[in-house]
Amino acid sequence: MAFRILRTRALLGFCLALLASLTMADLAFALLYGISKGLGSSLGGFEGGVVILQGGAKSVHTSRVPLSIAESLRRIPGVEAQAVTLSPTTLYGRPLTVRGVMDMGEYAGGMVEGEAPKGSGPWILLGEEASRSLGLRVGSIIALGSPSTPRTVLLRVSGIYRLGDMRDYEAAVPLGVGAELSGLPWGMASAIRVEGMAREELEKLVKTQYSLTIAHETMRGYITILDPLNVQVATLSAEKPGPKTIQLPFGYYTIIYRDSYISANLTSLMLMGDTSINLSQPGNLQRLRVEAGEDQRPILRGGDGKLIPGVWTEGSWLFEAPIGLYTLEVGGREHLIPLMGETTFNPKAIGGELGRAEIRVQWQDGSEVKDYLISIWRPDGTLVASSRSPGTHTFIELPPGEYEAEVSKPPYLARARFKIPGDGVNIVLPAVSNPGRITPSLYQQLRALSPIEASSATITSLLGVTTTSLTAVTALLTILSAISVITIHRGLMRSAEDNIEVLRALGAGRRQLLRMVWAKILGLDLAFGLASANLASLIQRQLLPVSILGYGIQPSPFQTTIYSMILATASWLISTRHRGEEWEG
Amino acid sequence: MIFSITFLVPLLPLLVRGAPFIGDSWVHMGLARGVLASGRYGLASYNERWPLVNFLLVFLSSLTGFSELQASWTVPLLVGLSALPLYALCRRLGLPRASALVPALFVSLNPLYAYVTFSGAVMKETSAFYLAVLLLHLASMGKYPSVGWMISMAVVGFGLVLGHHYASLVAFLSLWAYAAYGLFGWLRGENPPPKAILYAASAFTVPFSLWNWLNYLTLGAFFPIFEASDILLLLAVFTLSWFTLLADRGIISRRAPWLASSAFIISVLGLRGGLYIMAQPVEPITVWEARNYAVAAVFSLAGLSAGLDRGPLRAWAASTVSMVLFAPLWGQTMPGFTLLIKALHYYGILLAVGAGFTASWILRRRGGWLIVAATLIFMAYASSTGTILALNGLGAYGREEVELLRGISFSPGIKLYGDTRAAYLLPYTSNITASGLKPLRMLDEGSIMLLFRPNWEQGFLMGYDWVAREAIAPEDQLMGRGRVYDSAHLRIIT
Amino acid sequence: MSLTASILSIASRGELKVGFMILTISLFTGLVVAVEAMAQSYARESAALREISRMAEVKVDTSPMGGAVRVYASTLDLEGRTLMILASEDPGSLINLEGARVEGGLPGDGELLVGLGLRTLAGEGVLKIMGLPLRVSGYISSPAHLASSIITTPETLRKIGLEATTLYYAKAPAGAEGVPMAEAPSSSSLVGAVTGEALSTLSILGHILTAMLAVTCAVQGYNSSQEGRRAFRVYSSLGASRRMMACSLIILSLTLSLAGVTLGYALGLAGSAIISSTLSLALGLPYVKPLAGVELLRWLGTSYALSSTALSIGLLKGYRVDGV
Secondary structure, rough: HHHHOOOOHHHHHHHHHHHHHHHHHHHHHHHHHHHHHHHHHHHHOOOOOOOEEEOOOOHHHHOOOEEEHHHHOOOOOOOOOEEEEHHHHEEEEEEEEEEEEEEOOHHHEEEEEEEOOOOOOEEEEEEEEHHHHHOOOOOOEEEEEEEEOOOOOEEEEEEEOOOOHHHHHHHEHHHHHHHHHHHHOOEEOEEEEEEEEOOOHHHHHHHEEEEEEEOOOOOOEEEEEHHHEEOOEEEOOOOOOOOOOEEEEOEEEEEEEEEEEEEEEEEEEOOOOOEEEEOOOOOOOOEEOOOHHHHOOOOOOOOOOOOEOEEEOOOOOEEOOOOEEEEEEEEEEEHHHEOOOOOEEOOOOOOOOOEEEEEEOOOOOOOOOEEEEEEEEOOOEEEEEEEEOOOOOOEEEEEEEEEEEEEEEEEEEEEEHHHHHEOOOEEEOOOOOOOOOHHHHHOOEEEEEHHHHHHHHHHHHHHHHHHOOOOOHHHHHHHHHHHHHHHHHHHHHHHHHHHHHHHOOOOOHHHHHHHHHHHHHHHHHHEEEEEEEEHHHHHHHHHOOOOEEEEEOOOHHHHHHHHHHHHHOOOOOOOOHHHHHHOOO | OOOHHHHHHHHHHHHHHHHEOOOHHHHHHHHHHHHEEEEEOOOHHHHHOOOHHHHHHHHHHHHOOHHHHHHHHHHHHHHHHHHHHHHHHHHHHOHHHHHHHHHHHHHOOOOOOEEEEEEEEOOHHHHHHHHHHHHHHHHOOOOOOOHHHHHHHHHHHHHHHOOOOHHHHHHHHHHHHOOOHHHHHHHOOOOOOHHHHHHHHHHHHHHHHHHHHHHHHHHHOOOOOOOOOHHHHHHHHHHHHHHOOOOOOOEOOOOHHHHHHHHHHHHHHHHHHOOEEEEEEOOOHHHHHHHHHHHHHHHHHHHHHHHHOHHHHHHHHHHHHHHHHHHHHHOOHHHHHHHHHHHHHHHHHHHHHHHHHHHHHHHHOOHHHHHHHHHHHHHHHHHHHHHHHHHHHOOOOOOHHHHHHHHOOOOOOOOOOOOHHHHHHHHHHHOOOOOOOOOHOOOOOOOOEEEHHHHHHEEEEEEEEEHHHHHHHHHHHHHHHHEEOOOOOOOEEE | HHHHHHHHHHHHOHHHHHEEEEEEHHHHHHHHHHHHHHHHHHHHHHHHHHHOOOOOEEEEEEOOOOOEEEEEEEEEEEEEEEEEEEEEEOOHHHHHHHHOOOEEOOOOOOOOEEEEEHHHHOOEEEEOOOOOOEEEEEEEEOHHOOEEEEEOHHHHHHHHHOOEEEEEEEEEOOOOOOOEEEEEEEHHHHHHHHHHHHHHHHHHHHHHHHHHHHHHHHHOOOOOOOOHHHHHHHHOOOOHHHHHHHHHHHHHHHHHHHHHHHHHHHHHHHHHHHHHHHHHHHHOOOOOOOOOHHHHHHHHHHHHHHHHHHHHHHHHHHHHOOOO
């Protein structure tokens, strides 16, 4: 009946036009929704938590945040902090975002091919979507260019992962490689994602400079403060009396006493507010036992030439002196003695058949260490030998056995075990050779943002123009498509005016018309709404794969269907209501 | 009395300050003086290519023997006199006598922007303004054209083309809008074919296109920021505006001129809402200012739909609303702001006529005259602040400044610095060109800087952007510098 | 009044459902115009962005390039670390292109230039790879990404027995065409890549919309003919021939299409400008003014041709079917 009233041909036209318009409207909505969702979460992996960015940075890609903040935050119970670098670059002219990550655990758990190597190195993991669009397999060697510096990095594709979010459109590299690509100086990252702390609290924490007041007794040497990356942030003279106050940003600090070639760890603290500490005297007298004959009368001299008297007791000579570096004359030879704690020295330990060992000392970045003190200890804690070394390689001749080498380059200390005979030992000091100093003002620029704000800052900068263009187009598409759908509905209503007038003249009321005609139209609308949503999804997937900065736009079919049904119903309502008002008028 | 108010307002700068408003005035007076001296008119510069205002000054000066400064009173007077064709237009549109007087007052007392800054200036646009109103009035007589009508249209149209590019553009769009509405009405059988307006529009198109195209080719560098794409955008906005007023009924029709109302909001946003990125900080709008705008909006827009069934007004609405809408769409920087101000001159006419229709409706009620009078008095009060600020602002000149500068002779070759105010006035008074604006601390040895009273009280004009005084001449530097000349209105610093 | 004028007159009074037709044409045309105008504007803005971004200085590709250094790249795992081995006949040029600093000498056959991060692996100046002892000629002290890399000669790499990927490194000449594997700085190509993504999307949208326009116009024309059959019968009975009716209907469709396309042009251009302006004010995004250029006029022409043809077909089909 309804079809006869509406006339078959008009209905056919209406169906085609409605399908076309609804599909267009759904496509526009899907794009709009997908773009806004995709753009908003294009830094996928930042969902949830808080992101620390450099204030004033136009985007995450140009932000610089001290890595030490992440290291310090991780030490707070219940708080997780991950530093990341983000470098948008191109591969074969296609955009690809490369994420430098501290901890590959999550990626390792999502591998679909290959594996995530341990440690840093020239390797890269590709997201599943990225590998598909770039056509790369595990084992490929690729070159990536830094967006801001003339550096190219060669990397091997070690694996492909699937995490189920926007990171599948990215690639992941070790943090150091990411920093290199981003042109970041050592000790910096693009952003830090934090979980377990509220945004306002975190921002206040990282932006504030706190007072650290150190009280100590007067002693020789210096007090050095290291940040969690073992960078020296402050050095105070221990010879000057009185408490000293310095301003430092939030962080986990280690306080080290150092004098000449000696250093001792005094304490560590988490600076989250104004703090005063009282350092205990590291200069208490330490005991040195020298295993020499009573007649040998060893002489111990301090760095200032002062003689320290020894006492013959219990078969060895005993000296008591504060921490420091001394010279011991015994048996016609001089030995350097680093006195850090209770020490036993046997001048006769080196004798008999000797083997040679090479000790190689370097900074974390591989560069040479010069001018340090190297001490060799037996496993029982007896000091065997000690010398100052000018260069990165030191050769030691010792009797066969197991030893421990200790390198002291204040404020850094490192140890390693080795055997003679053997291949020698490599000792890496826990710092880089020339870390850049991070100015305190950088901390005050830090901002804590919700992930969407962080994404918006990124998009505004890098893709501001793209965002405006696409959003304007899709917003207009959505509006005009919706108007088109409503117009088509009203057109159908008008086309059936005459017949419906006849029905009214025959006594049909609104309810009857609703039941006979309009309800059937509504059913048709809903069916077309469903069909057009599916058609729009199909078109979007097959014909219209949209991506922004390499991130694929993934509209939600469910959201699109809901929108389509609502649009179809709303246009039906507007048209029937309008018709009803006209008739009653 | 009403007409005396409308004549008076444009003359305020001359009456109160003794000099015309805005720097462009001096350029035209200088050109007129040059023509009078040489007897030749060149078409080299931008200000010569639309010669109406220059011709007016030259003609009056040579006829009366007055100086060009004295002759320049004519321009604001003519703007004031545009109240007469406006009154005639409103009567032709069907407004009763009392109501037809309201639009003229509204134009002068519009709180939307300081009308005196436009009407009190001696510029191309000001001299073309009365012609624009006159053309609109003539167009309204186009139903029954006569030879006299055609000659009047031709003369006024030609004058407008030579008067100002923007004014002639508004007229061009209005004529074609009117013709298109007429065509549509003819198709629907509502009116006879609009032959007269079609001919008028076509005839206007020829000189309008030719003259402006020729000037564009000659002065191309003068319009580097406008492109063909902008013209197409303007046409798009105009088409949209025209279409929204096409229907007689419905949610988008002349009965519901949403776009015209939106134009008012956009104007307020542009002037006070931070829509444009400008150097001069704009004070946030206060509740009282919002009230003033609201009163003006209601008074002018409420009755507008009643008048829009008249073809000429509908056409004027289509063109002026599109010009207002185009201004922010063109860009959100200073040139866009300039476009908005220009559009407001013509949009103001539409609002004024709308106010006339509102007044007509109110006056039919008991006590209506009281309401209308109170509204107009309130508008006078509301616009007075802006007027007073303008008369004492950086755009206004004073007789004292002019006479002081005239009395000073500068050595040839001297390097002289000053802001835009000085840059405009100096060539007229002293035949010397300023070398721009520099901070005092960067002044070259042997050069001098001119400061007028508004400079040390309010700041400097760089182009059309305001610069704080402290950026150019901080107090400490000012005190430490030598003064070649020092008076209440002028200081020359070395 | 002529038949054509009469039909136009009827149409202007809202008969024959012309308002609906014009609106539909204008909506679709508006969408096409909006897409194309924003696309052109976007392309221009991006070109400006590209100009101010840093141009590439170094390019790497798998295909030979003029003046390029050929490099064989391979990886190996040594003592739990992943290392990159690069072999080149001209290690000096490669070092220069990478901007690397070297302590020591360049490698000859059987020798290696080792990244500083691998220093601890090189005992007594010798590094064993795949059992092959190779002398370390020097160390690469910077940049940091070469810290886990080894540079050697192709002969040495052959002796080691690793499979390698061939790459070509070159300085990037200004204005060079082609898309290499990588370039640095890559900001310029990044802008180009993002632009390409967006323009591709907009182009497909435009084509889909144009196709939909044609379909919708044909359907609308057909329906309109059906609606106006009574009027057509009156004209026929007054002596209007089928040819005259057909001509009039074609002129009607041309006029309606013109009106629709004109309105659509206005809606699309002004609408996208308004939305872009609103986004700029509300969300602090840059204002992108839609650009109406020659390309847009081409699209308008296509829309007009398609819509008028489809409308004509629909109108004539509807007229004929009725058997008048």
